[in-house]
Amino acid sequence: MKKAAFCLLVLLCLLLSVNGTSMTLFVGCTSSPLCLSEPVSYMCSGENGAGLDDDVLRWGIRDSSRSSNDNIPNGTTAYVERTDVSTPRIIGTYFETILTSSADPMRSNISFSPVLAINNYTILCDIIGTTPFGCSIIIADVLAAPVSSDIKFTSDTLVFSWTPQSTSPCLSHYSVNVTSIEYTINTTNTSLSLPVHLTNDTEYSISVVAVDTAGRYMDPTSKIIFIADVPGPVTDLVINWTGFDIYVTWNYPPYFVSPYVSSYIVYPSDHYTGITIPAPTTTYNIPDVTVRSVYTVGVAAVNALGTGPTASATISIICTFVPTRSITSFSVTPTVVTNRGKLMVLKST
Ligand SMILES: *[C@@H]1O[C@H](CO)[C@@H](O)[C@H](O)[C@H]1NC(C)=O
Ligand SMILES: *[C@@H]1O[C@H](CO)[C@@H](O)[C@H](O)[C@H]1NC(C)=O
Ligand SMILES: *[C@@H]1O[C@H](CO)[C@@H](O)[C@H](O)[C@H]1NC(C)=O
Ligand SMILES: *[C@@H]1O[C@H](CO)[C@@H](O)[C@H](O)[C@H]1NC(C)=O
Ligand SMILES: *[C@@H]1O[C@H](CO)[C@@H](O)[C@H](O)[C@H]1NC(C)=O
Ligand SMILES: *[C@@H]1O[C@H](CO)[C@@H](O)[C@H](O)[C@H]1NC(C)=O
Ligand SMILES: *[C@@H]1O[C@H](CO)[C@@H](O)[C@H](O)[C@H]1NC(C)=O
Ligand SMILES: *[C@@H]1O[C@H](CO)[C@@H](O)[C@H](O)[C@H]1NC(C)=O
Numbered sequence: 001m002k003k004a005a006f007c008l009l010v011l012l013c014l015l016l017s018v019n020g021t022s023m024t025l026f027v028g029c030t031s032s033p034l035c036l037s038e039p040v041s042y043m044c045s046g047e048n049g050a051g052l053d054d055d056v057l058r059w060g061i062r063d064s065s066r067s068s069n070d071n072i073p074n075g076t077t078a079y080v081e082r083t084d085v086s087t088p089r090i091i092g093t094y095f096e097t098i099l100t101s102s103a104d105p106m107r108s109n110i111s112f113s114p115v116l117a118i119n120n121y122t123i124l125c126d127i128i129g130t131t132p133f134g135c136s137i138i139i140a141d142v143l144a145a146p147v148s149s150d151i152k153f154t155s156d157t158l159v160f161s162w163t164p165q166s167t168s169p170c171l172s173h174y175s176v177n178v179t180s181i182e183y184t185i186n187t188t189n190t191s192l193s194l195p196v197h198l199t200n201d202t203e204y205s206i207s208v209v210a211v212d213t214a215g216r217y218m219d220p221t222s223k224i225i226f227i228a229d230v231p232g233p234v235t236d237l238v239i240n241w242t243g244f245d246i247y248v249t250w251n252y253p254p255y256f257v258s259p260y261v262s263s264y265i266v267y268p269s270d271h272y273t274g275i276t277i278p279a280p281t282t283t284y285n286i287p288d289v290t291v292r293s294v295y296t297v298g299v300a301a302v303n304a305l306g307t308g309p310t311a312s313a314t315i316s317i318i319c320t321f322v323p324t325r326s327i328t329s330f331s332v333t334p335t336v337v338t339n340r341g342k343l344m345v346l347k348s349t
Pocket of ligand 1: 074075091092093094117118
């Protein structure tokens with residue numbers, strides 16, 4: 001270990017003195033774009049030859065987007081060996097340099113807070129007599145707005161999520177804008193679960209943008225709008241009958257973003273009050289039906305806002321001693337066909 005360190009030291013000494021020249025060492029430069037308002041600091045150091053009082057460390061700032069004819073440094077500063085350390089200097093408007101070692105080797109830091117005005121600038125540093133080092137400043141672009149998912153409502157919570165179009169260290173937060181309840185939230189999450197007191201006939205509009213460290217953002221890719229309401233009618237309502245049982249089956253109402261269906265209410269004809277079936281169950285069995293009765297069964301879907309329209313179908317129980325099939329459809333006028341009193345089919349028209 002000691003040997004290795006010694007060898008390294010010898011190598012360094014060779015580099016520094018035998019040749020009489022050395023490289024400028026630059027620490028911290030990155031090819032990644034810089035985030036606005038996130039302070040950056042680089043270090044430059046070097047030694048040209050072994051003598052004291054013979055070195056000058058120079059900083060320069062150049063606007064690389066200007067034509068080469070006009071490619072003059074926007075500002076420079078230079079430190080000679082034995083200069084007082086720790087007195088900051090300003091180059092141009094945005095860059096501050098400070099000497100941290102005045103000799104063997106000389107060492108200086110440059111720091112700045114990235115602003116758009118220095119996009120495409122290059123920071124130069126050299127110890128006079130060595131090859132200068134250049135570090136380009138590229139400011140990160142505005143972040144693309146995330147792609148939003150659908151809104152979903154559970155009983156009284158609005159759930160919404162989004163996917164970033166790119167990951168960037170320059171993301172500060174997402175800003176989610178919910179109109180109609182005038183709600184804006186800053187979050188680093190990629191989803192939002194918001195307690196919302198739903199009201200009928202209210203238009204909700206939600207958008208999300210990615211805000212960077214400087215507060216910049218792009219227009220939202222989409223704005224999701226919907227009007228909260230009670231559910232639509234259930235679909236595929238079917239009643240059939242076997243023995244003394246009536247089976248009722250149905251499907252979800254067609255919905256996209258309206259509040260979730262929490263339950264169904266089934267109205268068998270001999271009940272005034274409906275029977276509540278919690279979702280997602282979509283079947284109901286009415287036992288002990290009476291032969292030669294007509295049953296009109298209604299089903300309505302319920303969500304946080306209330307009860308939707310009732311869809312209904314009618315079945316006539318003519319005969320029960322033969323296992324049979326009977327079909328009706330949602331909102332039908334049933335036609336009863338008897339086949340020697342044994343078979344009954346209800347057809348939808
Ligand atoms: C360039 O230098 C001028 C004069 O020193 C200064 O006013 C200007 O702000 C500088 N520009 C930048 C981007 O540092
Ligand atoms: C100079 O930069 C180096 C490396 O980034 C850092 O460790 C050091 O604290 C800085 N010194 C000053 C005075 O800013
Ligand atoms: C920065 O330089 C690149 C090419 O080097 C150029 O395309 C871009 O427009 C420049 N940006 C600014 C802000 O000057
Ligand atoms: C929210 O959206 C509304 C309507 O689009 C807009 O007027 C308002 O400025 C937005 N608010 C924020 C904070 O983005
Ligand atoms: C982010 O998500 C966490 C866990 O899912 C939650 O506890 C936190 O409240 C959320 N923050 C915001 C601002 O929504
Ligand atoms: C969200 O962040 C912005 C800065 O990007 C700030 O102006 C605003 O007040 C914040 N809003 C909330 C609700 O915290
Ligand atoms: C919404 O409207 C339906 C009828 O359209 C009504 O039954 C229900 O009570 C209303 N809900 C609220 C929360 O106002
Ligand atoms: C009645 O419908 C139920 C549920 O769809 C089904 O399981 C049963 O087989 C049907 N019965 C007849 C006789 O079609």
